[in-house]
Amino acid sequence: MTEEILRVSDLSTRYFTQEGQVNAVSSLDLGIERGEVFGIVGESGSGKSVTARSVMNLIDPPGEITDGEIRYRNPDLVEAIADDHPDAIDGEFVKLLELPDDVRRSLRGTSFSMIFQDPESSFNPTLTVGEQLAEAVEVQRRASANPRSTRARTESAEYSLGSLLLSKVLPSRRYVSEESRDRAIELLELVGIPDPVERADEYPHEYSGGMLQRAMIAQALAGEPDVLIADEPTTALDVTIQAQILDLLDELQAETEMTILLITHNLGVIARMCDRVGVMYAGEIVERGTLADVFDEQVHPYTAGLLGSVPDLEGDAARRDAESRAAESRDDAAGRLQPIPGNVPSLLDHEMGDRCHFADRCPKAMTACLEHPPEYPAGGSDDHRARCVLAETEYDEGAALSDGYFDERERSAGDEHAGPEEPETEPPEERSRQPAETTGGEHQ
Ligand SMILES: Nc1ncnc2c1ncn2[C@@H]1O[C@H](COP(=O)(O)OP(=O)(O)OP(=O)(O)O)[C@@H](O)[C@H]1O
Numbered sequence: 001m002t003e004e005i006l007r008v009s010d011l012s013t014r015y016f017t018q019e020g021q022v023n024a025v026s027s028l029d030l031g032i033e034r035g036e037v038f039g040i041v042g043e044s045g046s047g048k049s050v051t052a053r054s055v056m057n058l059i060d061p062p063g064e065i066t067d068g069e070i071r072y073r074n075p076d077l078v079e080a081i082a083d084d085h086p087d088a089i090d091g092e093f094v095k096l097l098e099l100p101d102d103v104r105r106s107l108r109g110t111s112f113s114m115i116f117q118d119p120e121s122s123f124n125p126t127l128t129v130g131e132q133l134a135e136a137v138e139v140q141r142r143a144s145a146n147p148r149s150t151r152a153r154t155e156s157a158e159y160s161l162g163s164l165l166l167s168k169v170l171p172s173r174r175y176v177s178e179e180s181r182d183r184a185i186e187l188l189e190l191v192g193i194p195d196p197v198e199r200a201d202e203y204p205h206e207y208s209g210g211m212l213q214r215a216m217i218a219q220a221l222a223g224e225p226d227v228l229i230a231d232e233p234t235t236a237l238d239v240t241i242q243a244q245i246l247d248l249l250d251e252l253q254a255e256t257e258m259t260i261l262l263i264t265h266n267l268g269v270i271a272r273m274c275d276r277v278g279v280m281y282a283g284e285i286v287e288r289g290t291l292a293d294v295f296d297e298q299v300h301p302y303t304a305g306l307l308g309s310v311p312d313l314e315g316d317a318a319r320r321d322a323e324s325r326a327a328e329s330r331d332d333a334a335g336r337l338q339p340i341p342g343n344v345p346s347l348l349d350h351e352m353g354d355r356c357h358f359a360d361r362c363p364k365a366m367t368a369c370l371e372h373p374p375e376y377p378a379g380g381s382d383d384h385r386a387r388c389v390l391a392e393t394e395y396d397e398g399a400a401l402s403d404g405y406f407d408e409r410e411r412s413a414g415d416e417h418a419g420p421e422e423p424e425t426e427p428p429e430e431r432s433r434q435p436a437e438t439t440g441g442e443h444q
């Protein structure tokens, strides 16, 4: 029986920049089951990393989670925080956004771990890899020594931070137990690093990219996390090493039954690793479902575009078998996202409009797409959903938006091209959707 370990509801994360409010993630829903590998795929800038960082509580100013809830199922944690934070509890779930920062920080490493594209960022260059892994193990030991105490958890996080600072002036060896050092070596062995005893004494710069990636995975596993978030874990590596790292993640996942949220540009990686997938565009999941739903029965023209399917006006012509697609994507660049004509959308609030955000690049845009679509059931498995009117209605050429429809309109809504000639052709209901402050002033 499966159960949800993580439930993200209506999550919005904004960046308040000089240029305006950036809607990096908007009203995002996401449910991840214990033990599954859930993939998020999408073009650059679609909000994948911001989603991951929101779950990890790693959003820094000027960013802010402005809305939503993130629930994490962990009955032990529920018990541990029951006295101090009753408002953060919902049955077996803990509402992460209701927890104070120190408690959330204490969940890092032990409940949630994250691996990044760039392993250098996860290591301190002045400490050996072994020392840093031992440190991560030590944090976990302290937290699990008394899992029912929030104090133990938070102190272990502070301890870790404090000892990290101290370790810059004193040998950190003094602050970690022999057991933790032994475990660090075991972890290096677990992730396939040869001669782990010797390698433990080396510094990060002495590792190759692939080896450092493995070491980062070891570091992420040191706390035996429930959920591992892997953000483009292999993009920076060459193809052979990529495959090895994915094999490693696969093995570790099978062994530990860890839940993985895997973020990637590469559909081959999704096909090979994931159980379910969400396709992101402009801060939203625009299509989600099982691999078969998304690879084989996709509804959203954006998904089809990423897969490189020819826009399919007939019905079945562009359908592909997910398995053969997966096999095909494995060996070469076939898993790379196909470039889609047009520009990645601006996520600036005053430039986004209230339409389907993909409509300006969509080969099947219709007048209905001038309204922002909700998520519709999309005809595949029970989990299959698409934020596209095509989930509900057939494509109707008679209702198609003219070529260049958005070029004309949005140029006038933009800044330097603004001119008095275009607004006459705008449907009045569209014009009223523009926020008042952008249509005023400079455009008139
Ligand atoms: N520190 C920041 N300041 C301002 N805007 C930001 C910041 N970080 C992210 N954003 C905005 O959030 C959007 C989504 O970024 P995110 O990093 O989540 O994209 P992504 O899907 O992970 O892309 P990539 O595949 O390139 O990693 C960006 O396009 C950017 O506009």
Ligand code: NI
Pocket (backbone or CB within 6 Å): 048, 049, 050, 231
């Ligand atoms: Ni990213």
